[in-house]
Amino acid sequence: MERKFVARGVAHLDVAHKGDPVSVSFVLMPQFTMLAFTSAMEPLRVANQLSGKTLFEWSVFSGDGEPVTASNGMRMMVDGALPSEAPSGFVLICGGVEPEMNSSRRLADWVRVQWRRGRTVGSLCTGAYALARAGILKDRQFTLHWENIPGFRELWPELEPVRRVYCIDNRVITCAGGVAAAELGLKLISDHYGPELAQAVMNMCLLTHLRLPSDDQMPSLAARLGTRNEHVVKAVAWLESHLAEDFRLDDCADHVGVTPRQVQRLFRRWLGMTPVQYLNGLRLAHGRMLLSETNMSVMEVAVACGYVSASHFAKSFRRKYGVAPGKYTHFPGQAVPQGVKTE
Known part of the structure; x- marks a missing residue:
C-alpha cells in the first residue's frame, strides 16, 4: 500500500511549491533513541499537514530489514533493509545507547557509499559513531550527545566533536539528539520552504524558543x-x-x-x-x-x-x-x- 505523507488537520498555511518533495531516509541503529527519531520526523510531518502537500517524504531502514528495538524497549517497524542506493536527499543515522557495539562496519560502509554518491548524510544522537567508522568526519565540524563525547574521543582521538545543538558542514549534518533533532528538522523546513512555514511548524509543536545551532547542548x-x-x-x-x-x-x-x-x-x-x-x-x-x-x-x-x-x-x-x-x-x-x- 502506498504511504500517505499528508495527514488531515485544521490549521493550514499556503505554501507555493510544485517540485519534488525532499526525501529523508532514517536508519535506526539498535537501541536507538526514540526521542531523537520522533523529534526529527514530526516537524516534517507537521509541515506536510499544514501545507496539505507532500513537502517531505521519508523512509525508515534497519541493517537487516527487521524491526529495531529502541532504548526504551519499544520495537519499531521499518520499511526494509539498507537499500543499495538510498533515495536522493538526506540520510540520517539515528543512534542511542551503547553506540560502539551498535554501529556496525556494514552500516559504516553503506553510509560511506551513500555519501560518495552525493547524498547528504547525517546523524542523530550517537549516530556519529557510524559516520566516524565511515571515515567522513575528518576535518569536519560535528557533534553528538554530550554524554557520549568523552567515550567517542577515547575511540577517535584524532577527531574533535563540539558540544553544540547541531552542525552542518557541507554534505555532513550532525545533531546532538533529543529535542535538538526537532530544531534540526525546523532548519531543514526553513531552508527548503522558508521561515514562515518553519515558524508555523514551531507553533504546532508548541515550541516557543529556538536555539542557535552553535549553542551549547547543556545549561551554562x-x-x-x-x-x-x-x-x-x-x-x-x-x-x-x-x-x-x-x-x-x-x-x-x-x-x-x-x-x-x-x-x-x-x-x-x-x-x-x-x-x-x-x-x-x-x-x-x-x-x-x-x-x-x-x-x-x-x-x-x-x-x-x-x-x-x-x-x-x-x-x-x-x-x-x-x-x-x-x-x-x-x-x-x-x-x-x-x-x-x-x-
Missing part, C-alpha cells in the same frame, strides 16, 4: 553548579579539562588567580566539598561512562580518568557505585551491587 556551568561565583566556575572548568592529569591544587589556583587556600574555602562554601573530592566525583562519573559506552579495559579506563593504578580506581569505584568496575553494567539485573536485594 554556572547554572549546573548553582553558583555564579566566577572563581568557582573557573576552577571547576579547569578540573573538567584536566581529569586525566596529576592534580596539583597550586596549578588550579594559578589558573583561577587566587591562592590555594582560597580555592579550598570557595569549594567548601559553594559546593560543600573539597576540590579533591569534587575531582574524584568527576573522575568516577567519567569512568562509569567509559565502562558503559566503550570496550576499554579497567586499566585503560583508570588511566583515562587520572588514576595511577587500576586497584585504586577499582576501590574508589566500588565505594561509590557498590560494584567492581569489571562487573559494572548500566543494565539492571546484570550486575547487582553488594547489599542490594533483588526481590
Whole structure:
C-alpha cells in the first residue's frame, strides 16, 4: 500500500511549491533513541499537514530489514533493509545507547557509499559513531550527545566533536539528539520552504524558543553548579579539562588567580566539598561512562580518568557505585551491587 505523507488537520498555511518533495531516509541503529527519531520526523510531518502537500517524504531502514528495538524497549517497524542506493536527499543515522557495539562496519560502509554518491548524510544522537567508522568526519565540524563525547574521543582521538545543538558542514549534518533533532528538522523546513512555514511548524509543536545551532547542548556551568561565583566556575572548568592529569591544587589556583587556600574555602562554601573530592566525583562519573559506552579495559579506563593504578580506581569505584568496575553494567539485573536485594 502506498504511504500517505499528508495527514488531515485544521490549521493550514499556503505554501507555493510544485517540485519534488525532499526525501529523508532514517536508519535506526539498535537501541536507538526514540526521542531523537520522533523529534526529527514530526516537524516534517507537521509541515506536510499544514501545507496539505507532500513537502517531505521519508523512509525508515534497519541493517537487516527487521524491526529495531529502541532504548526504551519499544520495537519499531521499518520499511526494509539498507537499500543499495538510498533515495536522493538526506540520510540520517539515528543512534542511542551503547553506540560502539551498535554501529556496525556494514552500516559504516553503506553510509560511506551513500555519501560518495552525493547524498547528504547525517546523524542523530550517537549516530556519529557510524559516520566516524565511515571515515567522513575528518576535518569536519560535528557533534553528538554530550554524554557520549568523552567515550567517542577515547575511540577517535584524532577527531574533535563540539558540544553544540547541531552542525552542518557541507554534505555532513550532525545533531546532538533529543529535542535538538526537532530544531534540526525546523532548519531543514526553513531552508527548503522558508521561515514562515518553519515558524508555523514551531507553533504546532508548541515550541516557543529556538536555539542557535552553535549553542551549547547543556545549561551554562554556572547554572549546573548553582553558583555564579566566577572563581568557582573557573576552577571547576579547569578540573573538567584536566581529569586525566596529576592534580596539583597550586596549578588550579594559578589558573583561577587566587591562592590555594582560597580555592579550598570557595569549594567548601559553594559546593560543600573539597576540590579533591569534587575531582574524584568527576573522575568516577567519567569512568562509569567509559565502562558503559566503550570496550576499554579497567586499566585503560583508570588511566583515562587520572588514576595511577587500576586497584585504586577499582576501590574508589566500588565505594561509590557498590560494584567492581569489571562487573559494572548500566543494565539492571546484570550486575547487582553488594547489599542490594533483588526481590
